[in-house]
Amino acid sequence: MRKLAFILILILCATLVFAGCGTEKKSKQLKAAFVYVGPIGDAGWTFAHNEGRKALEAIGLQTNAVESVPEGAEAERVITQFASAGYDVIFTTSFGYMDTTIKVAEKFPKVVFGHCSGYKRAKNVFTYFGKIEQPKYLAGMIAGKMTKTNKIGYVAPVQIPEVIRLINAFALGARSVNPSAEVRIVWTGTWVDPILEMEAANALIDAGCDIIATGADSAAPMQAAEKKGLYSFGYDSDARDKAPNSFLTAPIWDWSVVYKDVIEKIKAGFTDWENLDYWKGLESGVVKLAPYSNLVPLDIQEMVNARAEELKNNDDIFVGPIKNQDGVVKVPEAVKMTDRELLSFNWFVDGVIGTLK
Template identity: 50%
Template sequence: MRKFWYLVLMLAMVAVPAMSGAAHAKDMKVGFVYVSPIGDAGYSYAHDLGRQAIAEMPGVSTSFVESVAEGADAERVILNMARKGYDIIFATSFGYMDPSLKVSKKFPNVNFMHCSGYKTSTNMSAYFGRMYQARFLAGMVAGSMTKSNKLGYVGAFPIPEVIRGINAFALGAQSVNPNVEVRVVWSKTWYDPATEKEAAKSLLDVGCDVIAQHQDSPAPQEAAQERGVYSVGYNSDMSQFAPNSHLTAAVWNWAPFYTDVVNKVKSGEWKHGNYWVGMDKGIVGLAPYGKMVPENVRNTVDARKAEIISGAYQVFSGPVFDQEGKERVAAGKHATDEELLGMTWFVKGVIGTTE
């Protein structure tokens, strides 16, 4: 009898690690690479909120590396994750595109996800959100609130993503205020608070009384508040940094998309390709309005938002003219996705160069 129970005990001891190994095998490892510090606002912060959402999913573990420079450093970090057996790697900055593509070819069983780019492979997808929809709405707010009819925009880099957002912002502002102009200054940064604040000040110095931005830091918001004028944030709600100036912000909500990707990879349903999702999927939107935004402005913007979500309104609807007066989108037409993704020109009413 003693031998019988000894045998049962030995079998149990063998079974426990085997069962533990099986459970471990079911865990999905998901990695994120960020171009800036997560902090408490901005682009990487918004992505990390999405990461936190999937970290709550059963059988999923996540990790991240922040402040990773684009280029060789990004390739090193992405390669390290792939070697460690990550199932999905989200590379969240435009400059991570080529490093992700290069590493993806060496690890065909890893799912690579690159944000804001356009290159894909059999195991690498490109994904982004139609932020220009939220930019248009934010422009409506700014155009309604300006007194000088001069809006300032601190741009990051002159790439189609940023140019498209500036154009959408301008079109939104012009839709409620035909006399408005948008002045652009390039910071050539994604995250450099000092540089971005100085860029905002240069726009304030020429009479702009609403400041918008395309960077991670809230420095342009702070510059606006210091001068007693309004601001429009980006990536996440930045009202805590400029509560007296912050009108709203064009914001990201990555949780629905990241959750969908993880679920489909786990079930074997994920198909690699190019995904560009919009306001109808809840990926982009507006932060809550500041207390200074009148009810009539809120109602007008909310009505347009509903039309964008339903598909009844297209942001880049013709006629749309560029700075030189050339018709870029004909009357009765809408800009195609190909035209939007390759946009390298400014609309009429934008003051600045695309260089």
């Protein structure tokens, strides 16, 4: 009997050991890596992505990130290093990382890569962004209502379709409530450079603009406006503390919506990455308008809130008639621009004062 009992105990122990091994395999902790184009700081584009990363850590993921990674050879080195280190998914968070992401992904077919704001995909590469043009349009409505000079300044980073689309959305919003409004552009040529952004904002103010908006990554344009006693909009994250006497609101991101969904897909065994392109709007929560400051009148808040609800219910901002800067109708009456057209925007709408190369 003792011998039989001993054998049964051995069998039970072995069963528990193997069961433990199986559980360990099933609950393997996923690892996610992030490559940032700018410093994390406490506001802006990279800060918003890093908040999304922190949301993954909060649900038990192991994450890592490298900030201020230049495009090109250095980005390739960092992305390759993460892939070699066994990360399950790597998020590359700037348009300029697109070709590098595709290149590295070819060498690591078992790693999932997510490229933000690009359009190239592969078997293990998906793309993601959001319809930030919707809250940009809403911000434009506020600007159109609150400007006294009918000249609104916009500090613009780099000339790619994404940036052009957002400027156009802002201008369409402004002119939807104020047909006399102009949106004047000064380019900085880079995503983040507080000195250049400050200079651009001051140039716009000197040109008569009484409200400053931005598509760049620092709070410098808001601070320039505040120094002159003018209103401003932030971008990417809620940075009202940087210019509390100027800030109206900001089109902002909640990247945790995308990042959490990607992790759930990996856990579920999803493999069709090549056909995955996140591009959702206000209804998803990935993009939104930051809470209004008390500088925005209540009647304007109510007007914008009503329009936001329409956009959440599949209304669209890029519907004709839409004219270009020369007054030529580019989008006929009642025609909706296609995603392909929006992703390849290379012209400004009527009301934008600025040039494209």
